[in-house]
Amino acid sequence: MAALAQHDRRRPSRPRLDRLARRTLLIERRGLAVLTGYAEQNKDDILADHLFYDLAMTSISRLGYGLAKDLARHGVTAVTLSPGVTGTEAITAALGDDLPPGTDPVEFCGRAICALLQDPNVARHAGKTVPVADLASEYGFAGDDPRPPS
Template sequence: MGTLGGKVAVVTGATRGAGLAIARVLGEQGATVYVTGRTTRGGRAPDGMPGSVEDAAEAVSQAGGVGIGVRCDHTVEADIQALFARVRREQGGLDLLVNNAWGGYEGAASGLPMEPFWTLPSSWDGMFVAGVRAAFDSSRHAAPLLVERGRGLIVNTIAWAHGEYLRHLYYDVAKSALARMAYGMAWELRPHGVAAVALAPGWMRTERVMAAHDAAPFNLDATESPAYLGRAVAALVADTDVLRWSGQLLTAGDLAREYGFTDVDGRQPEPFRIPAGV
């Protein structure tokens, strides 16, 4: 996957889960990573989950990179503006934005209910304000830094199962919107040498998933570590021909076979599919 020394990245929603894993893998490759989230040390995370921006920054630095923790609520435009103004001031540019901040799981500690949409309480704000709009606004403020550098990458992390319905209407529509957003951004950024993709992991053993497993054990054979997604991001940003992927919906499993990386256990899990009978 090469080295990312000298590369500057922003990973949103990086206090735990996929975002933390992506940031740590980028650190292993030598990148400078701004990790964002709403939780700082001494504060309480939504749903009581562990992690803080300071912890995430330390994890990046301990892995070999330079970690910089920034408290940022990606539903607040002033926070986003301040974040990218700081990146410009301190680094002079940007090579990678990973849109991973996602408010759609809050209040759903046991998972999203697979029920008819007309019976569900509204989760519009979590899915579309703290999810889709957060990615759009972050991309809007990051794009000038990427365009000025004449290269770079935006990654929208999404859920995807080979086009199958994700069994929760708000979730399905929001994640589809992020994929379409990447397609549109790619079209407009290509003349400036900047790529944009949507990237889907499989079923990850995040803190939230493992907490659910601890409460009611289930088979983990089909799962993968969050680092698998991180290695996919690192491979993309190290690829000097990353524009060949621009606008596409990619999976960690397919990219593992393309670039030759594995999960932490040496396996190459297949792209995620919804299990039969679910």
């Protein structure tokens, strides 16, 4: 343990982004922490038939719930966004014009976060995993893609 403490003293002091963000959110007593996870549609199925992917995605939603409970007393809201199938460059390259109906444009998550940041009542979403398409309907934003959101 002493060797570890000695090692830490020798390392240059450099604030990590997560510590800086956490301190800033807590000092300001306001803010928004956003995670991306998966809104469970059917708890009886394993997501993508892949146990570890399912575990990772549902754990993020659980983390968002825990963060919301922990940060609420500091005036910080934590919410988890659940994007639909997103038309990234990789997905578009792989599927071409065969994208599933309702594929979300890549801008959707960013627009959802902007809408949440402007909402004075954003705390009503605290601890929830909210599909981005639901936020698009609620806040009235859309992507550049004419297809309806998933």
